[in-house]
Amino acid sequence: MKDFVYYAPTEVVFGVESEEKVAAEVLKYGGRKVLVHYGGQSARKSGLLDKVCKQLREAGLQVFELGGVVPNPRLSKVREGIELCRREGIDFLVAVGGGSVIDSCKAIGYGVVYQGDVWDFYAGKAKAEACLPLGVVLTIPAAGSEMSESSVISNEDGDVKRGYTSPYCRPRFAIMNPERSYTLPEWQTAAGVTDIMMHIMERYFTHDDDMTLTTEVAEGILRTMKDSVFEVLKDPCNYRHRAMIMWGGSLAHNGLVGCGMQDDWATHQLGHELSALFDATHGAALAAVWPSWARYVYRENVSRFVRFAVEVMGVENDYSDPEGTALRGIEAMERFYHAIGMPVNIHELIGRDLTDDEIQEMVRKCSRDYSMTQGHFKVLETKDLESIYRMAR
């Protein structure tokens, strides 16, 4: 068991009436001049954006709006936000949307209070020492960014997608009304749950398998997500299951399910390169890579994969054949991905085989020009990254 720090100070206001509290929350955390950041037109069409802005203005706050954040959010939009905040003296950020909008907000927050170029943080050239305070009105459960210390930004200059982690960007509050996720299309719903489950699995596959407490909590959330996704695909307006997915998304990535365990994150890194090159949906890119990652690494700790197969995937434990049980758990996960419309390899993700050149390009970027390994469950060298992309293609 590893020593750990657990710090998840975000105040979560969860439920149908939660949106009524956005102005009170901004005021509580000291906001006066507020940037409301959002994505496409769905936030406006649903009336949520106007509702939030109206409420903030009626509370006497000065409101600025900046929309247009896209999935795999872009550095150019972040720069636009930083400039706007500086020009107007904005002191609080409110993200209305999902992970992309929140991550864009976090990057703006870092950038406003930093003298240099905000990409420095994502490029590993600088460490943040502060961030403008931000709050969230969540519409898409997936990234867990509403409680996390992570953000991921794509730099169009070079098709590079990079994450940065620091406690300064933890949102002050997160307002979560599960009804706001009713209109999510099936694809985004399924990709969101895939991402949520992967945030848990990136921590679950560990050699610190003596931390039963965290393991039990992780399995409980995984089982719930696995059940709830079918209920909301069947009935998009099922409050109970939309709510469990929304809250599960936060718990999956606020640090709880990693306490005491070394986490991995290789699947995320492998998936990021797919998203950067093909603008692939994040959750779907993870599903396309995970089965190959799992088959490549499971022998590092077979009993962990056996536990996953039995406790999460409901596979019968063949005590005489642990490897067989472990592999049947991975197969069960593939069946689950297919059942919710996710790919299980890259061909299914992009509609064709990867070329050798594309594999080489992704390996180069994922290994940071052959200078860096990925993952901890099995430390992946350049040749391992290449093998997994080839298995997954």
Add this chain to the structure above:
Amino acid sequence: MKDFVYYAPTEVVFGVESEEKVAAEVLKYGGRKVLVHYGGQSARKSGLLDKVCKQLREAGLQVFELGGVVPNPRLSKVREGIELCRREGIDFLVAVGGGSVIDSCKAIGYGVVYQGDVWDFYAGKAKAEACLPLGVVLTIPAAGSEMSESSVISNEDGDVKRGYTSPYCRPRFAIMNPERSYTLPEWQTAAGVTDIMMHIMERYFTHDDDMTLTTEVAEGILRTMKDSVFEVLKDPCNYRHRAMIMWGGSLAHNGLVGCGMQDDWATHQLGHELSALFDATHGAALAAVWPSWARYVYRENVSRFVRFAVEVMGVENDYSDPEGTALRGIEAMERFYHAIGMPVNIHELIGRDLTDDEIQEMVRKCSRDYSMTQGHFKVLETKDLESIYRMAR
């Protein structure tokens, strides 16, 4: 499923080396003149108290010490602390100990910044609007006060034990080194785990049983506590299981296992009166009352008790006899209590039967002079409280 607010901002620093960080944490959260609050001589004998004070002084902080907190912590000690803090201009509190010391600290924190009498909060006559900031160096896992918004104080004037809840008292940080709990006697270890499990069970027995996500998390923690307590009773220096109990104690009471569910707390209220009258160990008083509470109320939601029996207590589900399964779950809990040395009724707790007068006195206080009900799973009127005490005696 209920709407909810989840807010657990305490920074947890967990592990063997965590104690080295106490001065840095106090400085981070703005402390300059620090009251170190503790209980008996064990904190001094173990060297922990000196280690903490020395570290704070070497960091340039001014340190004041106040010991002598007893289990079921007293209002008189709280008043002494408030006076000391005001006299010396103390701006930060550090609790070194378990729930009693932390709760005493919280009450001091409320009192210092309040013009009236601190007991007003516990008597329900006033609402706190602030609290001096505090941090914790935890030695006894049980109360969960290191991350909770609760505190419980005993007023010697009238043998009254009362709790008060507000977000202001949430500790800024909690330093948790499981090794510090190695020297806990068997009785305190078992009573501590009983309290931890009861913090979960007070939330678990609910009519909001559609909140599967919270239910799964709760069951996972309960199962882990149930296993780990036997391991540490067998081997008090088992780091892994001491660690899981310590972290489990925080998760049990930081709000996580109540999200979306109406909580109950009747067992705690019934137990508090036993502690107030007989100075009984809190955890043991809970064990003495719970089986009777459970048998009195289980018909309000039999399927919840069936789930508890099967998923937590490992009872075989007799699908043809839900009531029988529910009752076998309660019996299994009694066997568990006995196995770890806890009582299952009040006779076992105090060594004799309660007198009728004692029952009447506890019923009067528990019902606040017959003016108040207790609990939510079943709302307990005065006559119900009396029935449960009679069943438990």
